Amino acid sequence: MDFASFTPEYLQRAERLKWQVPAGGIGAWVAEMDYGVAPAIAEVLRGMVDAGSLAYNTPRQTAALREATLSFCADRYDWQVAEDELFIVSDVIGALLLTLRHTLPAGTPVVVPTPAYMPFLSVTTAFGYPAVLVPGIDADGEYQLDLDAIDSALAAGARAVVLTNPHNPVGRVYRHEELLALSEVVERHGAQVFSDEIHAPLVIAEGATHIPYATVSEAAAAHTVTATAASKGWNIPGLKCAQLIVTSEAARTELRGPIQAYYGSSAATPGIVASAVAYRDSRDWIDEVRAQLRSNSILLGELVAEHLPGVRYNVPQGTYLGWLDFRETGLESPAEFFLKNANVRCNEGITCGASGFLRFNFAMAEATLRDAVGRMGEALRRR
Numbered sequence: 001m002d003f004a005s006f007t008p009e010y011l012q013r014a015e016r017l018k019w020q021v022p023a024g025g026i027g028a029w030v031a032e033m034d035y036g037v038a039p040a041i042a043e044v045l046r047g048m049v050d051a052g053s054l055a056y057n058t059p060r061q062t063a064a065l066r067e068a069t070l071s072f073c074a075d076r077y078d079w080q081v082a083e084d085e086l087f088i089v090s091d092v093i094g095a096l097l098l099t100l101r102h103t104l105p106a107g108t109p110v111v112v113p114t115p116a117y118m119p120f121l122s123v124t125t126a127f128g129y130p131a132v133l134v135p136g137i138d139a140d141g142e143y144q145l146d147l148d149a150i151d152s153a154l155a156a157g158a159r160a161v162v163l164t165n166p167h168n169p170v171g172r173v174y175r176h177e178e179l180l181a182l183s184e185v186v187e188r189h190g191a192q193v194f195s196d197e198i199h200a201p202l203v204i205a206e207g208a209t210h211i212p213y214a215t216v217s218e219a220a221a222a223h224t225v226t227a228t229a230a231s232k233g234w235n236i237p238g239l240k241c242a243q244l245i246v247t248s249e250a251a252r253t254e255l256r257g258p259i260q261a262y263y264g265s266s267a268a269t270p271g272i273v274a275s276a277v278a279y280r281d282s283r284d285w286i287d288e289v290r291a292q293l294r295s296n297s298i299l300l301g302e303l304v305a306e307h308l309p310g311v312r313y314n315v316p317q318g319t320y321l322g323w324l325d326f327r328e329t330g331l332e333s334p335a336e337f338f339l340k341n342a343n344v345r346c347n348e349g350i351t352c353g354a355s356g357f358l359r360f361n362f363a364m365a366e367a368t369l370r371d372a373v374g375r376m377g378e379a380l381r382r383r
């Protein structure tokens with residue numbers, strides 16, 4: 001793939017949320033990649049449009065996605081998911097709400113480790129499940145879950161933990177022992193985990209491996225609902241399709257009815273078809289993308305060191321998001337500052353629950369990345 005061809009001019013030709021920026025600006029915010037879609041996905045979608053078949057999904061289409069999901073989990077994560085544990089839904093956030101609503105009484109507090117993917121802070125509370133925010137620990141520069149604080153929150157009445165792995169925004173890919181330690185805390189309280197593994201196909205660091213939380217122990221499997229999707233990895237979030245892997249028998253009993261009655265048919269047909277093609281036929285594409293993201297994640301570190309003195313950044317192990325710590329620079333709202341002074345649009349850390357940070361999406365052409373951070377450095381020097 002010619003990653004350099006995804007220039008701002010090219011990207012501005014079609015409507016994309018990430019590139020909703022003032023003229024001449026650079027979009028480094030919402031979690032979309034600038035790399036288009038895999039050829040096999042484009043081809044299958046074109047075929048559907050050409051045939052005039054944007055219809056309801058057929059049993060063959062859903063069966064193909066089910067098979068592709070099970071094979072992908074087995075091949076990439078060594079995870080043998082049982083047929084009856086897998087459900088197709090429209091999106092991960094909807095799946096979180098569905099899980100909360102059908103497995104916990106309204107008003108039950110839910111632990112959200114912070115920083116967090118923004119909707120976890122808002123939708124939980126908005127839908128009647130108050131978020132208990134538990135900041136992570138900085139362990140010699142490595143973000144870790146604060147298990148003691150999670151323990152206390154569960155002891156105080158929270159009944160679920162929202163885990164994100166790989167983590168958005170910090171990019172951690174948790175080790176086996178970390179996941180196991182979390183599962184022991186959760187189990188002690190008879191609580192449950194919603195494990196958001198939407199970024200699992202996007203592990204980028206050498207030596208890092210995605211370990212599905214539900215695989216670390218039988219107890220973990222029994223208290224977990226896992227959500228994943230091809231939408232981040234293959235850059236098709238607008239196609240509305242996700243997969244729920246419900247290893248908790250108790251949750252399966254509660255969720256099966258509502259999913260069969262409605263939620264299971266809420267996924268969009270193009271999303272179902274494209275996700276099957278992604279998992280089955282587009283593995284080379286994502287591997288090429290991961291290599292580019294790995295290179296960009298390292299380049300971002302070099303550019304930060306060169307242009308943004310005082311800013312801390314740990315090269316992420318997964319996702320395509322850089323989590324930049326501006327606290328030493330005295331910038332309280334760095335995203336607002338850089339939009340105004342560098343015309344680079346990023347996400348404000350406070351929207352993830354941490355002030356003085358900025359989330360930078362580096363899934364862009366290398367030249368754009370250099371331009372963006374160079375501009376940010378200039379703005380900082382002019383301040």
Ligand SMILES: Cc1ncc(COP(=O)(O)O)c(C=O)c1O
Nearest residue numbers: 031091092093117168196198242
């Ligand atoms: C961690 C995480 N979870 C969920 C989502 C959204 O998923 P969906 O569009 O399937 O609700 C995103 C999107 O960026 C994400 O980063």
